[in-house]
Amino acid sequence: xxxxxxxxxxxxxxxxxxxxVVCHAVEAMLLAxxxxxxxxxxxxxxxxxxxxxxxxxxxxxxxxxxxxxxxNPTLTAIIAGLAVAGLLGPLxxxxxxxxxxxxxxxxxxxxxxxxxxxxxLQQIGRGFDASGLLFGDVISLYREEIYALAxxxxxxxxxVTLFSKEIAAIxxxxxxxxxxxxxxxxxxxxxxFMIAMTVALSxxxxxxxxxxxxxxxxxxxxxxxxxxxxxxxxxxxxxxACISVSGAFAGLNHSLPVAPLTAILFxxxxxxxxIVSPRRRVTVxxx
Amino acid sequence: xxxxxxxxxxxxxxxxGAANPSLRNITLTVDRGEFVVVGGPNGAGKTTLLETINGxxxxxxxxxxxxxxxxxxxxxxxxxxxxYVIQNFAFDPLSPFTAGEVVLMGRYGRLGYLNRPxxxxxxxxxxxxxxxxxxxxxxxxxxxxxxGQQQKVLIAQNLAKEPEIMLLxxxxxxxxxxxxxxxxxxxxxxxxxGITVIVVSHAFDDLPPRPIRILVMNRGEVTVDRICxxxxxxxxxxxxxGSDARA
Numbered sequence: 061x062x063x064x065x066x067x068x069x070x071x072x073x074x075x076x077x078x079x080x081v082v083c084h085a086v087e088a089m090l091l092a093x094x095x096x097x098x099x100x101x102x103x104x105x106x107x108x109x110x111x112x113x114x115x116x117x118x119x120x121x122x123x124x125x126x127x128x129x130x131x132n133p134t135l136t137a138i139i140a141g142l143a144v145a146g147l148l149g150p151l152x153x154x155x156x157x158x159x160x161x162x163x164x165x166x167x168x169x170x171x172x173x174x175x176x177x178x179x180x181l182q183q184i185g186r187g188f189d190a191s192g193l194l195f196g197d198v199i200s201l202y203r204e205e206i207y208a209l210a211x212x213x214x215x216x217x218x219x220v221t222l223f224s225k226e227i228a229a230i231x232x233x234x235x236x237x238x239x240x241x242x243x244x245x246x247x248x249x250x251x252x253f254m255i256a257m258t259v260a261l262s263x264x265x266x267x268x269x270x271x272x273x274x275x276x277x278x279x280x281x282x283x284x285x286x287x288x289x290x291x292x293x294x295x296x297x298x299x300x301a302c303i304s305v306s307g308a309f310a311g312l313n314h315s316l317p318v319a320p321l322t323a324i325l326f327x328x329x330x331x332x333x334x335i336v337s338p339r340r341r342v343t344v345x346x347x
Numbered sequence: 348x349x350x351x352x353x354x355x356x357x358x359x360x361x362x363x364g365a366a367n368p369s370l371r372n373i374t375l376t377v378d379r380g381e382f383v384v385v386g387g388p389n390g391a392g393k394t395t396l397l398e399t400i401n402g403x404x405x406x407x408x409x410x411x412x413x414x415x416x417x418x419x420x421x422x423x424x425x426x427x428x429x430x431y432v433i434q435n436f437a438f439d440p441l442s443p444f445t446a447g448e449v450v451l452m453g454r455y456g457r458l459g460y461l462n463r464p465x466x467x468x469x470x471x472x473x474x475x476x477x478x479x480x481x482x483x484x485x486x487x488x489x490x491x492x493x494x495g496q497q498q499k500v501l502i503a504q505n506l507a508k509e510p511e512i513m514l515l516x517x518x519x520x521x522x523x524x525x526x527x528x529x530x531x532x533x534x535x536x537x538x539x540x541g542i543t544v545i546v547v548s549h550a551f552d553d554l555p556p557r558p559i560r561i562l563v564m565n566r567g568e569v570t571v572d573r574i575c576x577x578x579x580x581x582x583x584x585x586x587x588x589g590s591d592a593r594a
Binding site for chain 1: 461508
């Protein structure tokens, strides 16, 4: 439970789902999956899968630091995610390593910080259960978290709609986009900012270890069928939302862990998509 | 009075994080409509020169104006008026972009944020594809095209920009003999139309039949700058850069 205050609120989907707990969980999974699925298209297409992985763990480390210093863990998780976003470019440029290598280093640092603070909290008798941050805790959500997720989903939709051509060009090839005279850096860092925010806000729902699934799977599933980027941006959130809502219903109705179950559902759908994909049968033209 | 579109004076450039400059003390003026070939051994700074002219590299010393714009102040403004066909590209067979979409991306820079491509942009993209003879590939996924076809798509993308300068890094490397000749003729036509063409190449067989300005680079400096006929270009480059010229 990342937000400090608990306020009773009537879920928006209560008219469909009478059970308050289930309704909250479904709303959270729906909103988190929309934001994550939209961003997954960008993450997968720019071959930066490790960015989601690293940011999830940076947010996890940030939350641990926040708990240690009695600060709002969501806020510190966002700050940690933004720090990774801000460090990524300069670190890969100055150290002259690929962005992927820089992310690997940042991932290691994040895990070290997280484990250090969790262990120290336990040592000084302030131990807390980190399983919610690692594997998600979809039933202990508050109004602010749902609102923040709704807001980030709307911002994600607006971002990819308003800057569709810039994002498309960056996805195609960042260097070619820059050579075309597109101001790449503001859009690129805006995307990193969005990923950091989404990761931090989704951390309590699906957990730092599983969040990677939400940030990659929706895009790789629809990539098996879509021929253009527009189709991917439209279908990825639909597929992500359907799987996430199904996972939430199934998990809560059968008393199973929601986030891990949904992650397994994503994996099954991905396997089926790969098997039936018509795009595996592409024909490469020769000169 | 000359009509210079490239004006570099004592320019040093360095890649981000590099201790030493990649280009040293480059002073170069290129006029509108000139056809320039840049040669020299690998690592001489040829690509770096192109990326300096289009403002993608940090200038550490010196002054530079391209298309009348101060490069140190407005690199993006320069890139909107300069076409740059990169050397190394490899597109994923599952890339979700068609050749037509890639060509249209050449217009995105000049459109600016929030503006969508309109009819003139689509027309310019179509015209560019027609000039390269690839209009029938418009709906083909870029990743399924051959290397030569992809090369033509990237040239078309930069033509769609309606540039004042075309920078091309090894534009003939993926092309067959017929395609090389047609691209060479196209570049010749562009230069005659007043577009400055600067080509980095190791292949000198298909240069257009016109006076060629040859720049030979070595260790980040321009060591030779002269005008010659196409048949002499290879000799000039070989002589100036030794046996490494074709490395």
